[in-house]
Amino acid sequence: MSDSENLSSIASPDFKDGIKAFESEMQNQGVRVSSVARPGGPSVRIFLSEDAREFLWIAEIVRNGASQFVMLPVPRSSILQKPPSPPPMVLQKQLLLTQSEPILDALFYKMPRAGEQRLLVLEPDKVRAFHSEKSGWTTETDIHLRHDEPWPRDLRGRLLDVHEGLTAFFPDAECHLAFQNLWSASCAPKSSSFPVFSSHDFVQIAQFEPHRNFYGSSPLDEEVRTGMEPAYSISYVGIHVSHIYAVATQLDGRAVLYEPPSEPLGVFRGWGSEIVAQNTACGQQWQLLVTRPGDWSEPDAIQAFEISDREPVAVSTAVDFSGPVTALWAVEGGGSALAVVRNLKTRSYEAYLLSLSCSQ
Amino acid sequence: MKRIYFLYPAASSLLLCQIFLAVQAHSARRPRYGGTLRVEIEAAVSSLDPSVPPASPVEASAKEKLMALVFDRLTKVDEHGLPQPALAVSWDHDASLQVWQFHLRQNVKFHDGATLLPSMAAAVLAAGSSNWHVKFSSDAIQIETGSPSPELPVELSSSRYSIIRATANESLIGTGAFRIVSWDAGRHAVFAAFDDDWEGRPFLDVIDVQMNRAARDRLIDLEVGKADFVEVPAEAVRKATDRGARVSASQPDELLALVFLSGHPAAEEPRIREALARSIDRSALVNFLLQKQGEPAWSLLPQWLSGAAFLFSSSTDPSQAKQLVSRLASAPALLLGYDGSNALEKTVAERIVVNARDAGIALSAQPANASAETAKFDARLLRLRVTSPTPRAALAGFLATLVPLAGLDAAPLPDPASPEEIYARERAVVDSFRVIPLVFLPETIGLSSRVRDWTAPLAAPGGGWPLADVWLEGESP
Numbered sequence: 001m002s003d004s005e006n007l008s009s010i011a012s013p014d015f016k017d018g019i020k021a022f023e024s025e026m027q028n029q030g031v032r033v034s035s036v037a038r039p040g041g042p043s044v045r046i047f048l049s050e051d052a053r054e055f056l057w058i059a060e061i062v063r064n065g066a067s068q069f070v071m072l073p074v075p076r077s078s079i080l081q082k083p084p085s086p087p088p089m090v091l092q093k094q095l096l097l098t099q100s101e102p103i104l105d106a107l108f109y110k111m112p113r114a115g116e117q118r119l120l121v122l123e124p125d126k127v128r129a130f131h132s133e134k135s136g137w138t139t140e141t142d143i144h145l146r147h148d149e150p151w152p153r154d155l156r157g158r159l160l161d162v163h164e165g166l167t168a169f170f171p172d173a174e175c176h177l178a179f180q181n182l183w184s185a186s187c188a189p190k191s192s193s194f195p196v197f198s199s200h201d202f203v204q205i206a207q208f209e210p211h212r213n214f215y216g217s218s219p220l221d222e223e224v225r226t227g228m229e230p231a232y233s234i235s236y237v238g239i240h241v242s243h244i245y246a247v248a249t250q251l252d253g254r255a256v257l258y259e260p261p262s263e264p265l266g267v268f269r270g271w272g273s274e275i276v277a278q279n280t281a282c283g284q285q286w287q288l289l290v291t292r293p294g295d296w297s298e299p300d301a302i303q304a305f306e307i308s309d310r311e312p313v314a315v316s317t318a319v320d321f322s323g324p325v326t327a328l329w330a331v332e333g334g335g336s337a338l339a340v341v342r343n344l345k346t347r348s349y350e351a352y353l354l355s356l357s358c359s360q
Numbered sequence: 361m362k363r364i365y366f367l368y369p370a371a372s373s374l375l376l377c378q379i380f381l382a383v384q385a386h387s388a389r390r391p392r393y394g395g396t397l398r399v400e401i402e403a404a405v406s407s408l409d410p411s412v413p414p415a416s417p418v419e420a421s422a423k424e425k426l427m428a429l430v431f432d433r434l435t436k437v438d439e440h441g442l443p444q445p446a447l448a449v450s451w452d453h454d455a456s457l458q459v460w461q462f463h464l465r466q467n468v469k470f471h472d473g474a475t476l477l478p479s480m481a482a483a484v485l486a487a488g489s490s491n492w493h494v495k496f497s498s499d500a501i502q503i504e505t506g507s508p509s510p511e512l513p514v515e516l517s518s519s520r521y522s523i524i525r526a527t528a529n530e531s532l533i534g535t536g537a538f539r540i541v542s543w544d545a546g547r548h549a550v551f552a553a554f555d556d557d558w559e560g561r562p563f564l565d566v567i568d569v570q571m572n573r574a575a576r577d578r579l580i581d582l583e584v585g586k587a588d589f590v591e592v593p594a595e596a597v598r599k600a601t602d603r604g605a606r607v608s609a610s611q612p613d614e615l616l617a618l619v620f621l622s623g624h625p626a627a628e629e630p631r632i633r634e635a636l637a638r639s640i641d642r643s644a645l646v647n648f649l650l651q652k653q654g655e656p657a658w659s660l661l662p663q664w665l666s667g668a669a670f671l672f673s674s675s676t677d678p679s680q681a682k683q684l685v686s687r688l689a690s691a692p693a694l695l696l697g698y699d700g701s702n703a704l705e706k707t708v709a710e711r712i713v714v715n716a717r718d719a720g721i722a723l724s725a726q727p728a729n730a731s732a733e734t735a736k737f738d739a740r741l742l743r744l745r746v747t748s749p750t751p752r753a754a755l756a757g758f759l760a761t762l763v764p765l766a767g768l769d770a771a772p773l774p775d776p777a778s779p780e781e782i783y784a785r786e787r788a789v790v791d792s793f794r795v796i797p798l799v800f801l802p803e804t805i806g807l808s809s810r811v812r813d814w815t816a817p818l819a820a821p822g823g824g825w826p827l828a829d830v831w832l833e834g835e836s837p
Contacts, residue, residue: 148466148467149467150467150556150557150558150559150560150561151560152560152561153391153557153559153560153561153562153563153828153829154390154391154560154563155560211555211560211561212393213390213391213393214390232390251392252834272389273389273390274389274390291389292389293389294389295389295391295812295813295831296389296391296812296813297812297813297814297815300389324389325389347439
């Protein structure tokens with residue numbers, strides 16, 4: 001039971017969710033609560049208020065008749081968001097394939113000459129090629145990748161079809177794949193770096209912390225210099241067609257909106273570590289797909305947001321998954337995304353195609 | 361308006377600030393590197409050397425868990441009981457299942473930087489079993505077992521086949537995710553992340569283990585934030601959660617049973633054994649003594665393991681127990697022994713004494729700490745831990761202890777054994793009333809709010825705590 005009052009504009013269900021989270025955290029901190037007063041014992045009342053810019057948590061601690069107040073401002077983005085009803089966009093997922101081996105990335109690839117499409121799935125030690133049959137995707141061949149050193153425990157990888165050709169990017173190695181009657185791959189070590197953004201003509205690389213799972217500093221591109229904190233994911237969002245922003249999910253759980261090169265414009269809380277930008281014909285034309293906070297022992301969800309006046313606004317309902325999202329990448333063209341999920345019950349890896357469309 | 365009352369005077373503005381911030385600053389989802397996990401355990405582990413026998417089942421269990429942090433085996437077992445690659449990437453065998461080839465993973469490093477060679481692993485395996493003939497080649501190990509061994513890959517996942525090297529100063533090193541930094545036998549151990557672990561460096565920097573900590577002290581340390589990961593006795597879980605602790609429970613993987621000791625005249629009277637079995641109120645043991653942390657046991661294997669435990673379901677029948685006793689010319693007085701250092705066994709023994717006396721059985725209970733004392737007891741409380749997720753291996757593990765202790769049928773279980781054969785053997789043991797299953801217990805761990813990505817492991821040979829995948833909230837990489 002909680003003693004609380006909502007003095008803000010936030011909806012009652014969202015406020016109650018926030019109070020539940022507060023009570024749960026009190027228990028985690030070893031505070032035992034009761035509805036029965038103990039003589040001489042302290043009590044607390046919790047309020048959620050707001051001003052023009054932000055919300056305000058206020059706790060009144062009453063002890064021996066005297067009150068003490070604790071106040072904490074809260075950016076509006078940190079309060080759980082429900083999109084307007086009905087939501088302006090629909091986020092849909094489509095299961096591509098399930099397998100027991102880890103999936104780092106996947107790519108639809110048009111075979112040279114024949115023009116047939118293959119689904120290429122990047123795993124830590126190989127690229128697996130699938131061809132399409134009526135029953136679904138069927139394994140055609142494995143292209144083994146050689147890497148002598150141990151991989152990091154949380155390995156990240158990207159498979160991109162760029163102007164140099166089909167390339168598997170790992171933090172400390174690159175493998176170039178080619179097809180001439182048969183598939184072949186050649187891998188070479190490199191200094192620790194990883195793609196941030198790619199199109200068919202261009203791959204932007206960022207420095208990656210060696211043997212770790214995060215970008216160590218800002219992208220190496222000359223236009224974007226130092227200032228960004230280490231981050232798990234970095235996405236570029238064109239909020240206005242002529243203006244590009246960057247959003248980075250930092251190691252402390254905050255997401256930061258930057259004006260390039262590295263001017264922080266806003267801080268968002270309540271997001272997970274994976275984000276990817278989408279370019280659609282809906283709303284502001286640029287949206288961010290965002291995972292939920294938590295850890296990998298819990299199911300995850302992905303929701304679409306737009307940035308309005310430097311604040312995130314939910315524009316779709318959340319799509320739930322059966323486990324944590326371990327990778328979230330834009331599919332070339334920017335109109336869809338790939339999500340890799342580790343199913344908590346089966347322990348299998350599932351690859352989903354996500355698409356965002358305008359509501360009718 | 362309702363009020364929240366703090367039952368501890370520690371409510372402070374600083375604490376509330378922490379709570380607000382913690383609610384808002386949810387962790388990102390990807391694991392974070394860094395930090396020290398502070399662990400507290402009951403057992404005093406004297407050595408991680410597998411050749412040094414542990415002094416008790418409690419020490420044996422803890423030793424396995426700590427060994428799994430430091431040492432790898434050729435294989436490991438998944439949640440289905442199937443062998444998976446570890447230091448061996450693949451294996452094959454001849455038609456007789458007596459000659460096996462294990463192909464070793466390349467470029468695996470020991471904690472001192474030396475590369476694991478087949479010759480090193482072969483030497484360890486040869487020393488582990490006198491029946492085997494072990495050879496090696498440039499990238500593989502061949503084991504000739506001398507008899508068909510269909511489960512050899514599973515067997516090799518056991519901690520007795522840990523690949524260990526002794527350095528020049530006689531310290532032990534392995535290839536596992538953590539290396540030993542300091543070892544104060546029975547008291548304190550510190551393990552540090554091994555950067556060149558073949559599975560990838562673990563997220564934690566350090567695991568600091570305090571041993572030989574009493575349950576009460578472990579719970580207090582968890583509550584005041586001095587520990588992150590502590591063993592919580594099943595009977596203390598309810599109180600711990602009431603006080604705000606976060607507790608993780610495994611599938612029930614330990615059987616507490618009453619075992620009649622072979623050769624004791626009182627134990628050879630079948631009607632006394634059956635009367636005692638029917639008098640014990642297992643539901644009361646679970647509901648009141650264990651505060652519902654556990655399940656009544658009527659079989660040797662829990663339902664999740666065998667799928668057939670429900671066939672054994674029965675109920676307490678004190679009236680039939682009294683009838684059985686009344687048919688005896690003279691009912692013998694029985695003495696039940698229990699581990700005097702274990703609070704749960706003491707309360708369970710006392711409860712059984714009450715149930716027995718209600719049925720007319722003269723039963724008393726005493727702690728049985730010294731091995732020399734065991735001769736005076738007619739029965740003992742015994743804890744049997746599941747060491748494999750496969751029913752045959754788990755039952756075989758139980759029988760290895762129970763057969764000599766209770767004088768059971770020593771015929772080995774068929775290998776492989778069908779579900780009917782496993783059920784029949786369980787039924788035979790239970791129906792003899794020489795072993796009376798009482799309760800199934802889970803392993804319960806208290807976790808601080810910093811601990812992330814902890815998943816209770818399934819029982820498996822050589823199985824340890826998966827701490828290499830755990831990370832800590834709020835740590836800097």
